[in-house]
Amino acid sequence: MAYETLLYELDGPVLTITLNRPDKLNAYTATMGAELTDAFQRADADDAVRVVIVTGAGRGFCAGADISAGAGAFDTQAEGSVAFQAPGQARAEGGGFVGAIYGCRKPSIAAINGAAVGVGATLTLPMDIRIAASGARIGFIFARRGLVPEAGSAWFLPRLVGLPQALRWCLTGKLVPADEALAGGLVSEVVDPDQLLVRAREIAMEIAENTAPVSIALARQMLWRFSGEPDPSGALAVDGRLSMILGAGPDVKEGVSAFLEKRPPRFPGRVSENMPDLYPWWKD
Numbered sequence: 001m002a003y004e005t006l007l008y009e010l011d012g013p014v015l016t017i018t019l020n021r022p023d024k025l026n027a028y029t030a031t032m033g034a035e036l037t038d039a040f041q042r043a044d045a046d047d048a049v050r051v052v053i054v055t056g057a058g059r060g061f062c063a064g065a066d067i068s069a070g071a072g073a074f075d076t077q078a079e080g081s082v083a084f085q086a087p088g089q090a091r092a093e094g095g096g097f098v099g100a101i102y103g104c105r106k107p108s109i110a111a112i113n114g115a116a117v118g119v120g121a122t123l124t125l126p127m128d129i130r131i132a133a134s135g136a137r138i139g140f141i142f143a144r145r146g147l148v149p150e151a152g153s154a155w156f157l158p159r160l161v162g163l164p165q166a167l168r169w170c171l172t173g174k175l176v177p178a179d180e181a182l183a184g185g186l187v188s189e190v191v192d193p194d195q196l197l198v199r200a201r202e203i204a205m206e207i208a209e210n211t212a213p214v215s216i217a218l219a220r221q222m223l224w225r226f227s228g229e230p231d232p233s234g235a236l237a238v239d240g241r242l243s244m245i246l247g248a249g250p251d252v253k254e255g256v257s258a259f260l261e262k263r264p265p266r267f268p269g270r271v272s273e274n275m276p277d278l279y280p281w282w283k284d
Contacts, residue, residue, distance in 0.1 A: 001042075005032040007057070008039055013050035013208035014201055015043050015106075022058030027066035028119045033097050036123070040100035040108075047270045050213060051204035052104070054127065055111040055197060061136065062120025098152045101126040102224070105217035105271045107207060111200040112136045113193065117175070122149070125156035128220055130186060131200060132178040133193040138186065144173035159227060161185045212251040212267040214274050218242060225282055238281050245276045 007018035017039050019026035043049045056062055101108060101123070110124035112132040117139040124130050132138070140157070142149050149157070149170055157166040165184045169176060178190045191199050207216065226235040246252055251269040258265035268274075 001038050003035045006035045014204045015049045016053045019056045019062050025060030025063035026056040027063050029066050036097035037100040040104045043106050044104045047272050049106055050208035052106055052108040053111055053200045056113050060114040061112045061116040063115050064118030064120050098126055107220055109200050111196050113196055117141055122151040122153040125153055131189040132187045133196045134178055134190055136178045137175040138181050139175040140170045141173040212269055213271050214269040217271045241278055
């Protein structure tokens, strides 16, 4: 698929997806949503991709939905609407780009280089790590436009920052400076703008060079899915079975051997063909 609104650049084990409408501060369109969905599905299927970085071209990350259609910009029946799902697709069926990011077996890092507003903020929430440039601002501004938090953000945001913080940001609709986002737990680091992608790649390479792809794919789903359960019984049922399966496999043998021999690991497992039969356990 040729992309109109994204750049898709694989450098070693790290894929960088760049939102590429810099003249519009990378404002979201339905085309961008479809292309993000495709890009993450493509990354999921490609064993060469170990980590995905998402950033924005120019001085913005994503300034929210493109409202150039005017007052009807969010009306799904209006020409030029920025509908958040493909025509005729129910939100429960796959979830569009949110489902693609959340379900991807590769970890993702949002490198927030500038304004991330509305859907520009919520599209980062299913990603695993968020870092921001010092001048970035993030806004869950939906109530200021007569909307509600979209793209699953009412589920993601409280899990990431806690309910009180999520309520404050969504109910005020304020633009949150990078330092406040750091203090609130939404981003894990704030760095100088010229170091943002350097730092994102450092984190990506730490993952790619030291971890097993199958383990990462399982771990991120375990953490996301079990974090909201009321007790640990579900996690205990799954992690014990997975530990037995993986413990007898080649990745664990390689991980132990590499540690004992004081060398970098060379994990043979690939997510395209070596995911355990237990996965995806939540569909049982």
